[in-house]
Amino acid sequence: MKKWFMVTVVGKDRPGIVAHISEALYQGGCQLGEASMMRLGGNFSIMLMVEHDAEAKTLGELLKAPADALGLQLHVDEIEAHLHEHLIPDVSVMVHGADRPGIVAQVTQVLAEAGLNILDLESDVAGTEQEPIYIMHVEGVAAEGIEPLELALDSLVAEGIEVRLTPIDTMIA
Amino acid sequence: MAVLKILVYPDPRLARVSQAVTVFDKELCKFVDDLEATMRAGPGGVGIAASQVDVLQRIVIVDVSSKPKISSHGRLVLVNPQIVVSEGSLVGREGCMSVPDYTGNVVRARTIQVVAQDEFGERQEYLCEGYEARAVQHEIDHLDGLLFLDRLVSRRRDLFRRKT
Structure with missing residues (x-):
């Protein structure tokens, strides 16, 4: 029986990681689902939905050769796929400021309390080593509407965090 | 009125170019x-093009009046529409009844001037902006065989500009 797995791959970034991993999966008879892959700092990270007619252990063995060759850490979990159930985000939140401990915790906690379900979060540490800046972009569903989120963000702005909320009005035609 | 069947990507018929309407x-x-009944039967549909129901005639309908807090012309029937002036640009999220379960960001002109005929053949002219302009541009694309998938910009790294 076909099963879905979440394959996580992490390692020092170098060219060819995606090509080698996906080739091994293809040759092993796997089907790919949705994925998020990106360079974070000097590392490359893959989160990839894989459908395969085997156990997690077998899938791990399939990927062992390319992972070892490229110096990658590998992790496989069996999951339920739930494809074709995309939620449509209705709000975008941009945060930026001098990097300091606790920004993400502080921002996401007040947003969660105000009803935000995060669908997508990406963040970067930019600037210089001496003066790092932090940039975060969140998209999500405002379960209780935009207003509670705006109120929640006001409290963050008062504390000196640059944060900007923009409604996403998806046009379906 | 009948609700017509909507073609769904990757149906190659969606890529065909529609012909001008000559008989009113x-x-x-x-x-x-x-066509209007079909648009209104779709979940949240604010626009439709004839080519989405496999009719290759240059006809679109747009009605964004169900959306609160935006200016619009109400029900717009645009036959042989032409965008004669377009200004500015905006990134916005779009979905399509012909592309289920996906939305993505597309850059569209902020304001457009559209010249078209109505369903009786009378010449009409509209100045559309923002959300309505986006819907009209999305639909006219259908008449040229284009989907919003052909115009996607990155979901990451895009800037949602502050409204000024």
């Missing part, structure tokens, strides 16, 4: 009624 008759009015 009862049959055309009936088709426009059916």
